[in-house]
Amino acid sequence: MIAFDAGDHFAELKRLHSQVRRCRKCFLWKTRKKAVPGEGLPDATVMLIGEAPGKKEDAAGRPFVGPSGKFLDQMLEEVGLVRENIFITSTIKCIPVPAGKPKKVSIEACNPYLQGQLKLVNPRIVCLLGEVAARNVLGVDKVADVRGEIIRRSEHIFLVTYHPAAARRFPALHAHMRKDFRLLARRANIRQ
Ligand code: URA
Numbered sequence: 001m002i003a004f005d006a007g008d009h010f011a012e013l014k015r016l017h018s019q020v021r022r023c024r025k026c027f028l029w030k031t032r033k034k035a036v037p038g039e040g041l042p043d044a045t046v047m048l049i050g051e052a053p054g055k056k057e058d059a060a061g062r063p064f065v066g067p068s069g070k071f072l073d074q075m076l077e078e079v080g081l082v083r084e085n086i087f088i089t090s091t092i093k094c095i096p097v098p099a100g101k102p103k104k105v106s107i108e109a110c111n112p113y114l115q116g117q118l119k120l121v122n123p124r125i126v127c128l129l130g131e132v133a134a135r136n137v138l139g140v141d142k143v144a145d146v147r148g149e150i151i152r153r154s155e156h157i158f159l160v161t162y163h164p165a166a167a168r169r170f171p172a173l174h175a176h177m178r179k180d181f182r183l184l185a186r187r188a189n190i191r192q
Contacts, residue, residue: 009120010042016116020093021061025109028094034061038089038117046081046188047123048072049114050090051132051163052102058095063088068164072129075164075177079185087121089114091133107136118156125187126156127180130163148180150187159184 017037023029036053039062056066064072076083092102092110114136118126126137134140138153143160151158161180167173 013042013117013120016113016120020113023093023109023113026094026103026106028092028097028106031097032094033058035093036061036063036090037093037113038063038087040083040087040121041085042087042121044085044087044121045124046086046184047118047121047126048086048088048129049126049133049137050088050129051165052090052092053095055095057090063090064164068168071168072164075167075181078178079181081181081185081188087117087123089117091136102132107132111136122155124157125184126158127184128158128160130166133163134160147176148183150183157187159187 020037021035023035029035036057040047050064050068053063054066054068056069057063063069073083076086091114092106093113094106096102096106128134128137131141131143134143134146138146138151138158138160140146140160143162146160147162149159151160159180161184162173162177164177167177
């Protein structure tokens, strides 16, 4: 597990991210171009957690810079959230091989990094984008069962919504995701 220095959590986050960039805890280090630790304000009010980097993210070493990222940016803009003011990461930090849902071994290997980010950023609200993030963090199986609800668990407040890749593909999900993001933006301004 990662050790925390409460007095210097910005430096701890930086250190955690360099550990991710060098990580060899599962087999994905062999095929990645760049690991994608995440980015944003180290003390952001809102944290978004996606699934896994895609090709564009793997090339850039940055989260959500491909087609899903464009969709996500639009959603954020629509509800008045500024990307630079939030913290964005994914459940696993390297592009999955074979392409598709990340394997359990990678999710488990990456989980201490994610938990470290949650603890260090300590956001007011965490938005879980899609089933992989919702299952890993909350043990939820179906996004549709819990989306749009405020869920208090351990030290954090969570909101589950669809993954931008799914919402992009299925226009029927747009209105739900927009509604969830409006709630996210409102909650971001409320003290716990
Ligand atoms: N999907 C994710 O979940 N994360 C990314 O960084 C890109 C696409």
